[in-house]
Amino acid sequence: MGRKIVGIVGSYRKDGIIDSAVTNALEGARANGAETVKIYLTEKNIEFCNNCRTCTQQPGDKRGSCVYDDDMEDILRQIDEADGYVLGSPVNFGTVTAITKRFMERLVVYAYWPWGKITVPKLRNAAQNKKALVITSATPPGWMGRIIMPGVVKQLKTTAKVIGAKRIKCLYFGMTPKNPDSTLNDKYLHKAFEAGKYLGSN
Numbered sequence: 001m002g003r004k005i006v007g008i009v010g011s012y013r014k015d016g017i018i019d020s021a022v023t024n025a026l027e028g029a030r031a032n033g034a035e036t037v038k039i040y041l042t043e044k045n046i047e048f049c050n051n052c053r054t055c056t057q058q059p060g061d062k063r064g065s066c067v068y069d070d071d072m073e074d075i076l077r078q079i080d081e082a083d084g085y086v087l088g089s090p091v092n093f094g095t096v097t098a099i100t101k102r103f104m105e106r107l108v109v110y111a112y113w114p115w116g117k118i119t120v121p122k123l124r125n126a127a128q129n130k131k132a133l134v135i136t137s138a139t140p141p142g143w144m145g146r147i148i149m150p151g152v153v154k155q156l157k158t159t160a161k162v163i164g165a166k167r168i169k170c171l172y173f174g175m176t177p178k179n180p181d182s183t184l185n186d187k188y189l190h191k192a193f194e195a196g197k198y199l200g201s202n
């Protein structure tokens, strides 16, 4: 069986920049033998993390149980079963989209962080060696965006690490919003496809 790659779309626009980039990256992974799943966060019922930290109290590598019964459990199951990830969010107000942040906070189940005992959360997935491709898009040219708005790349890389990725590549697409129907040009689509191939191999 091929490697399983899960793509997570943290954009609000279907067929927009991030969605197209994730689609093409997953196509690249499939071209290299992987099976892929795409998750649109906008289609999921994801409660806000309420900081109760019930999920962080038990030691061990197994993720903690969340007090909420919503779509996050199924997303977490797919994350656990995956060998690699594509994580995408545009830069909105210098950070990931609100829906991506909502998803990220719920990943605290992957931390062991008992009350009063340790100050820094210990990652339960530290021994894993998965791959990830993180993708963002913004208004200035990509090279400039990387310098003046590095936040989203940092946030998505942290997210990838929390879910067990160590080998992480990044794509930063710039000058994207040109009109209401802006999508990625062929050059960038090809770039996303080629980058996705990396996830299909061991």
Ligand SMILES: Cc1cc2nc3c(=O)[nH]c(=O)nc-3n(C[C@H](O)[C@H](O)[C@H](O)COP(=O)(O)O)c2cc1C
Pocket (backbone or CB within 6 Å): 011, 012, 013, 016, 017, 018, 019, 090, 091, 092, 093, 094, 095, 137, 138, 139, 140, 149, 176, 177, 182
């Ligand atoms: C609410 C909002 C905030 C944004 N903030 C930024 C920003 O801080 N910096 C930037 O370069 N672009 C910003 N943009 C532009 C988006 O990053 C850009 O349109 C994005 O690439 C669109 O991706 P999508 O097609 O997947 O939605 C913002 C757009 C919106 C709607």
